[in-house]
Amino acid sequence: MKKTDFFNRLIPCGGARLTAGENYITAEAPAGGGVCTEKFKSLEDCVTVNIAARTTAKEADVSFKLCSYDESGAETVIYAETLEKDNDNCCALSYSFDPVSLGVYKNSVSFSVFLGSESGAQLHIKDFYITEGVQLQDMAEAEAICNIIIDEKGEKSVQVKQNNGEVITVPLVPKKVVFIGNSILLGMFNTYGMCSTDPKSDYAYHVQQAILARNPSCTFKKLHGSAYEHSETDDSVENWLSNDNIYSQRPARESFDEDTDLVIIQMTDNVNTDKKVTVFKNGVDRFVMSIKDMCPKARLVWVYGWYNKFNSHERLLELSREHSIELVDISGLRCPENESYSGQLSLNAEGDEVVVKDTWITHPGNKGMRAIADKIIETLGIAER
16 A cells, blocks of 8 residues: 655645644644645545544534545535544544546546634644555455356256246346446446447447357347445435436336346446445345346346455355355456556547546556456356357
8 A cells, every 4th residue: 555644744724824743733723724735646446544633622623624626626525524522632534535436427636635623723633644555455255156057968058046036047148138337338428438449349349249149139238337336325226226327318227127138237346435335235135136126037247346346345245145146356357457548549429539537547448348358258158169
């Protein structure tokens, strides 16, 4: 992990005066004043702000605020909180956010952190730093659930577990497919995968071609799943199914029917705050069961891990065991040679070349998209014979 210490680089704001002590910095400011960091950038999917401070007045609130700035410099408040204090008027904060996701969905280019206290109360700041990345920790290995079965003639088919526990058998090669994904599926102009160069270079296109080689009459639909990932309320599943999808422009539930026999879900990259993690963990069973109710014959494959694997990995393992979902962990594919790069050109909706934003370039490039597709195709069992 990379650490950036702002302790000796804090900037007074709102009329504050800073005084350096031996072990802390004192900020004294009128109402609304305090200290802030310089604007900083990050291409990591996890940045953690760490602050420790103390006020001289018990009644004085200590406020924290994270702001982002777009290319024009316009400010957006991403998160704000009044910090809890102990009996000694001390407070501490460890808050994590995802600059990559904010760059895609909020057009964030840079960030700044603010800390303030009420007028008349000194604020003694002991720690003020950020860390980028996460401390790698041991995670349970994904059980290699494979629902493919082979009969005595060597013919392959797939077992599908329904909500009532019954297991049915469906053909290996699907006839109707639904993709559900985030920016890696539909990030370029709501049309194709972010940071692939064109619509024929993303992972969904390669998977479609592999299926069409086995069944030329197969049909495909796509749905944007970012609204579900970003939800921080318990009605996330119903809202996502019932609201108009930003890709299809119709309620998501209308893209599913009883003849759908393959659903490829590529999500959890944006499950990146404590609230989102809690909502996801509590509601993902309903999400899966809702899809199975609408598509009782559908094989479910869940692709995950390019970003923020640690937030959802264990829950997805439980989900896989409970509902017999095949997991495709793509975290091991993320490396510089599989990512995009600064200055990359991609086609816009009009077919003109445009330069992708630097805040996007940790997404998979063409090589990464091909690698993701290959792993999905291998799991589906439809690689060229």
